[in-house]
Amino acid sequence: MRLLWWAAVLVLVTAASQPAEAFKYDFLHGVASGDPLSDSIVLWTRITHRFEPETTKVRWVVLDRTGAEVASSTALATASSDFTIKVIVDGLLPATEYTYFFEAVDGDGGSRSPTGNFRTLPDPSAHVERAKFAVFSCSNWGFGHFNAYDAATRMLNHIDFWIHLGDYYYEYGPETYPSRAQAVRPRGLEPDHEAVSLEDYRLRHATYRLDPDLQRLSASAALVAIWDDHELADNQYSTGAHNHDPETEGSFFERRTSALRAYHEWLPTRSGKIGDEDYVGDRYFRELKIGNLASMFVLETRMLNRTNPDEVDGGDLMGGTASMLAAAAVEDVRNLPEEVEKSLFERRDFLEGYRRRENKTLLSWEELRWIERQTRTSAESLVTWQLFAQQIVMADIAFADLDRAADLVDASRAAGWREQIDNATCLNGARAVSFSPAPFMKENFMKEVDLSARDCLSMRAGWLHGKLKIPYNLDMWAGYLAERERFYDATARARNMVVYSGDSHNSWASNLRDKDGNIIAAEVAGTSVSSAGIETFVPFLSADLMSAGFLAANPDLLYANTEKRGFFVVDLTHETHRATYVSVDQVETRDYKAFCEARLEYDSVGVGQRREKGMRLLSGEHCDFGGPREGPADRKEAGVGSQYWVAAPFVITSAILIMLVPGLVLWKRRSARKRERYIAMMEMSLEEQQEL
Numbered sequence: 001m002r003l004l005w006w007a008a009v010l011v012l013v014t015a016a017s018q019p020a021e022a023f024k025y026d027f028l029h030g031v032a033s034g035d036p037l038s039d040s041i042v043l044w045t046r047i048t049h050r051f052e053p054e055t056t057k058v059r060w061v062v063l064d065r066t067g068a069e070v071a072s073s074t075a076l077a078t079a080s081s082d083f084t085i086k087v088i089v090d091g092l093l094p095a096t097e098y099t100y101f102f103e104a105v106d107g108d109g110g111s112r113s114p115t116g117n118f119r120t121l122p123d124p125s126a127h128v129e130r131a132k133f134a135v136f137s138c139s140n141w142g143f144g145h146f147n148a149y150d151a152a153t154r155m156l157n158h159i160d161f162w163i164h165l166g167d168y169y170y171e172y173g174p175e176t177y178p179s180r181a182q183a184v185r186p187r188g189l190e191p192d193h194e195a196v197s198l199e200d201y202r203l204r205h206a207t208y209r210l211d212p213d214l215q216r217l218s219a220s221a222a223l224v225a226i227w228d229d230h231e232l233a234d235n236q237y238s239t240g241a242h243n244h245d246p247e248t249e250g251s252f253f254e255r256r257t258s259a260l261r262a263y264h265e266w267l268p269t270r271s272g273k274i275g276d277e278d279y280v281g282d283r284y285f286r287e288l289k290i291g292n293l294a295s296m297f298v299l300e301t302r303m304l305n306r307t308n309p310d311e312v313d314g315g316d317l318m319g320g321t322a323s324m325l326a327a328a329a330v331e332d333v334r335n336l337p338e339e340v341e342k343s344l345f346e347r348r349d350f351l352e353g354y355r356r357r358e359n360k361t362l363l364s365w366e367e368l369r370w371i372e373r374q375t376r377t378s379a380e381s382l383v384t385w386q387l388f389a390q391q392i393v394m395a396d397i398a399f400a401d402l403d404r405a406a407d408l409v410d411a412s413r414a415a416g417w418r419e420q421i422d423n424a425t426c427l428n429g430a431r432a433v434s435f436s437p438a439p440f441m442k443e444n445f446m447k448e449v450d451l452s453a454r455d456c457l458s459m460r461a462g463w464l465h466g467k468l469k470i471p472y473n474l475d476m477w478a479g480y481l482a483e484r485e486r487f488y489d490a491t492a493r494a495r496n497m498v499v500y501s502g503d504s505h506n507s508w509a510s511n512l513r514d515k516d517g518n519i520i521a522a523e524v525a526g527t528s529v530s531s532a533g534i535e536t537f538v539p540f541l542s543a544d545l546m547s548a549g550f551l552a553a554n555p556d557l558l559y560a561n562t563e564k565r566g567f568f569v570v571d572l573t574h575e576t577h578r579a580t581y582v583s584v585d586q587v588e589t590r591d592y593k594a595f596c597e598a599r600l601e602y603d604s605v606g607v608g609q610r611r612e613k614g615m616r617l618l619s620g621e622h623c624d625f626g627g628p629r630e631g632p633a634d635r636k637e638a639g640v641g642s643q644y645w646v647a648a649p650f651v652i653t654s655a656i657l658i659m660l661v662p663g664l665v666l667w668k669r670r671s672a673r674k675r676e677r678y679i680a681m682m683e684m685s686l687e688e689q690q691e692l
Contacts, residue, residue, distance in 0.1 A: 029045070029209035029210065032267070035270045036161055042268040044086050058105065062098050135526050240252050284300050307360050315474065333464055348468045362483050371491060402549045420545055424451075430455075434447060475503075497522075500525075501523060506527050513556060543562055600617050
């Protein structure tokens, strides 16, 4: 009994000796800033309670570069906003760097968040020489680590802001895209099913916000974000989604409301108060003014007025063609039966007519009018660049013309490429080399494998699509050609227009032309942070052949990379728009290398001048970097669970003593199942990273 008594005393003494901030509150999800203006910023964090969740007063502080406090106040973290805190700080100076932090305030003191940094935009009327920012899209937890975020943080010490063009997270459960067998990170995804409810979407945001690379990038610069489809459900449109079943998942509109609310709660957006008249909800198109250098227009193309992109073959164009080939028992696509060839031409003509339909829309009339008005105002104010950040590829990209690529390459490579094509289309039997470097396919990398009947049909369909110049995806502007013309009309006053795109998980750079064939803009479309690309569903053709095939099929396409993950960086002056594609060599572990793959330049033209030249591809610049990162010290620097590590010895010691002395100390059960999962996710994430 004496031993039990002393153990109980030890528990109480140990607890009393710990600072309150070590175990009462945590800032497990880091900090973020967003939607910068010349005099204002949005600051964000979330507080996690170690015990019972309760309304908590949190103080925020903004400091200038000298460390002097320039703004501070308090805000309440409440259950109604999932204990996230979002404050708008006004009265700041233009083009100025600041730091900030949060701290929980109570009678016993409070814990402090990691420190973040941001830079305000220049005054809208100021002369600005240069701007620099990074652009990302499509970050899937299961498919791999977010090395692209880390690479940007290391490489870009002084970016003005960073942009995420959507698919910031994915709604799928752990058995879908990727499956557990395919997943690089098979554990830790919460909830453990598809996100449908408000609670689900909040938990999914919480999972992603535990990633140390996302936290580090979020703390380093302000975010400009817009959703794509997976923030709600795959291939969503204004009245539904491909991945929503009202029979089993309830009202689509209730689900949309939940997804939007969680998005605005968990990201540093200028959303207004939920339930208030000023709440922007899905009307989140907006403009950022970078002095007289650029106007950046962030567009919404998913929720407001998009029509169904999946009306043809459920969105699987190659699948539809493959079914035609299977029904006709076609084995040699170079010698098609006459009736099959006729059906294929009819199919191509049908698709061409379908994608030109006037009633297929992406933008609301309100947004189109806003685009026209703001573009005209920007140009009339002699702003040099009009930049459009939006979700989906705008160029008309037909599937790769593989035979033409082999015809255009030198003889030493042509023979190997033709052999790949014959093997992939099963002309020489059902065996081919797998070229995909995707983590879940690495077992067969550069090995001969057996192709299934489905593989053969899919590859034959792809070969035919390249010959027939059928777009490889209609869930892009290529499926909405009349709408694209309306957009071009709305932006006709733009002086120098550039479009930024994501969604496709691959890199594309193109010149955009109007219906008269004039170059009117450049498009830089980025690859994914981690989501799998073309290399996983066309694994039997090498990346260099696939890229060459796309370039051969699309004269205005300047650059294509169909297997790398990464992001791109924009360096902007009045004379030149320079975009550099940065790729990471792998996402399977957090030890990676990053490389500059390609650089493209697009020169501005003066007032009243006619554009004669489009964007041009230059050689890549040397920027190799990356490598192993440290374990716990690295996480502490990122602010990931730093207070948790302080509290860990106490938590572990107390847990052991409590097991030895049952009944002496009663720990209050945590009532919020959500809070338990947050902490469990944190522990699991850290264990996985230590193993790596």
